[in-house]
Amino acid sequence: MHRILGHDKSLIICENQFFLNDFINFLKDKKIDDYFVLNDLEVLPYDIFSPHQEKLSSRLETMAKITSEDKIIVLATINSLIQPYFDKNSFNSFSYEFSEGDQLDRNHLINSLSKSGYKASEIVSERSEYAIRGSVIDIFPANSNLPLRIDLDDEKIESIRIFDKDSQISFQTINKYKCRPSKGFELDKEAIALFKKNWRREFNEDGDFFDQVSKGKFPEGIESYFPLFYEKKPAFEDFFSLFSIFSYGKVDSGAEKYWELINRRFEDFISDKNRPPLKPKLLYNDPAEVLKNHEILPVKKEIETTSGVNKEAEVEKNLNQNQTTIDDFNEFTIDKKIVHSNYGIGIYKGLKNLNNTECFVIEYEGEEILYIPVDSINVLTPYVGNQDIKLDSLSKNNWKLKKEKSEKKAYDIATELLEAEAKRKIEKSEQLIIPDQDKYQAFKDGFGFSETPDQAITISQVIDDLSISKPQDRLICGEVGFGKTEIALRASYVCSENLKQVCILAPTTLLARQHYELFKERFKNFNVKVDFLSRERSQKEKKIIIDELKNGDISIIIGTHSLLG
Template structure:
């Protein structure tokens, strides 16, 4: 951990020696983002308390967490992303966001060791099921345990797991005879549990790609919920219990937690007030974002009241903390204010300027860099150079030799800096060469044709209902259903017939997609035409599926080339690329190399826009083939493009 390496140097800094205890009415400024992470790490190390580091948005919160992992290690720093959904939006967060949140909550529940939690003000304000509720659905499974596998599968489903025939991603479960597979995020791979009757005989990890075991027996696994609320916790008197019974976990259920249980709290209440410290990064911006979110939520609530039943729409105070509740929560614990600029904050009586300077700009000039380090070394300075990987560190040694003394560390910050009063410099490799450290991208949602926001529909739009076929959207109407007012979409069909679709059944309706200007014929309710159309489409799909099954069965029966696993040369090549992989690049490269190691033919199409790193992935695959003793042919449609690829590969 970087913090452990530099802790003794921080003792030479009057700023860090006098940092604690800090007066409540003080603000520390002149701190870059990475310097703020260092100060937060120091407060955590010296106080032995949980640190809740609050930023204005999730991008900064995630970057701070990234720096904290380099400083204190991944077991001591956690990121609590927001749902990334709007108030009252009929959409649930991506499974990767849910998994990250659950791992963070798991650490809070299962570990007594204080840690640092980085989150945005939106994540801070959001009300979630309490620690008591969540902890009741985290459990362990080990060899020799006795439990009914069918009951375990039902429990997993109630916790939000998708029941599939085969497990391929997190939060899925599958059962075949006495075998139960599940993928719970604390595990890096899905696990296969073998039962003999009701007794667990073995637990093994397996590959989601090959479905083959990849480990010896595991002694124990931890299972966490896929959702922050289990269906077992739903109040039977909930006003939306009918919707729960019909659909289970519907899209946007996170915005309806208050209608399902009254036991909600902000994430901050997962900690005892005297065992937590709030650190606010650029507090002025945090307050601005809080006020904007509260106003946005009130505005959306008023909008929802016009369209739906008042009793079935959570109030604003049931979704997020009010401004008054935020300040009340804040006053219960110690607070630190860290900022880049000297903001004017209410109640702040003293502004303390931190003795930090930014990393000098060398613009890739290694001569200038070496001379600067040598000069500062004569003045008593100590420098750490931070690298992404060992290959970068090795390359730096080769370029500047051993004449320039420095200490190295594998694990980089977003920004290098100098701590002037300790004569300590932390320089990043990517800034020395004027490279950009790529941030990790937020999960991207694949846009489906299913209607998520009916406000995007306009009267006169053509739509398709799963059961009734092509109709015309006419607008919204409140009707009474089982004695309750329900908002419905009005769809007009042939002969001026109408169908009323409750908004909680929007998944049955999708926009009609055709060539621009094409006007389809409306289906007639009750006629066999739509059912015949669906039947023909189903038959065609089955024919295509049969052809694909036959094709892949034939391909799978043919012997292929099983390439050798990655070598040290492969790792050195991949570490030598200037930029960090995007998540999509890493995933594509990993899957391609996994396929290459299988003894069956591979056929893959790698798609991506210009400049998104397709060639880098191809170079990795080509090098792997060469390492296995084979030649590689790169085919291009034109001589110009072939020459371009030659230069890149060269």
């Protein structure tokens, strides 16, 4: 350790994430926490999807620290160091400083944020998002762990507050803050012109991707074209020329495997006219340059390699508890559907060794094949649902569209729930009590069984809900036969005793009729009229039942969705 601490600037290159996690644990044991991790972007080479914004922001911040700190320890996997860098001259090309009492031009702010890769959003919950609601501007800076809320008085900044992204409640006031770029560069006229010039130097045709960038947009996967936005490709030496460099694990072997994967992926995408891939040497950093001068650190015995294979199972205890482990392979069954977070639903075809890299094989529509290295298992989950669902396609955009549609639907549902809860907090409901405990005991005796502990607790909670002025909002979950219907019966009794009407909605006519027979039997000695409404009823019967409901003659009505018509 003294060899590392004896230098002002040290870079530790780790073979993979296992070795990096182990080295972090080693530093923790030595009570050393003053270090930075240059994280992996966690996308496949030439991926059409962008890395998660958290990964981009963390990488950008660490690279900024590398250029500004006089004394620093940096940890990185060999894959991370081979991946594209930001241009260090562009770190401060976009910055927008907010200070209390300053004037703020909202139009100029929106334009600046958009050109730097920030996205407009209804609610700010992730880095590089912003929302404007009248005189309130919410921004989640790429270089911040928490979002900011700016209150304006006309065009004057009245206050700047930090708020919680989950509760959206502000909790601290600050005087000023400087936003950094989201993508490492600003997509202004100069950047677009430079991109066009560099693109046409490398490719013969323009294509859809070229058109999107030319219009000032940040398309998915723009990171695979980073060098085209700079006059000169950022290189390893630009950042680490003054560092003492150490390696931990078989970094040469790791670099060789990753470089082979990069070249295979390049060949896979080389025929794509809309998104032609840059040559590996133009986009990625040459492993030979990264590893040309480094000191090898001794590896702890429990993670030393034998015959070129890491004993990863032996160091599993040192890994982050949230990391997916090899045990999760058992969740995948050959010829069963599987979901990739970026590419959608395919069929798992087993494992295949490609140039000493173990990969999952996934087949998509049109017999398209995707190979996923096993260390990227976190992007895969077993498919659960309708087995007749159509497979997604690697060459089409249908999965992305489905994801966007689902996210929008989820947002709409969340909005409705929030609105309902807001109304529920404002509104008052009549407090329902049990007027005659002896009579209620007689009704309980009709159950004929002993209540389970969970059932007794839930019944008590539901009755308590009915006794307060806030409208009830409770979901009862349980397996078939665990007594959910009895809970509904007890709640219906309390309501009917307080001269309130009850509606029991069932998903099928058969279940609705079964409930009707049970409710009618349980309430037959309590002067409570129970009735049943479904498609089985004639129009004449339906009219009579509806009239009795309106008149209050029916206390409990049971039926299917026809009750809502």
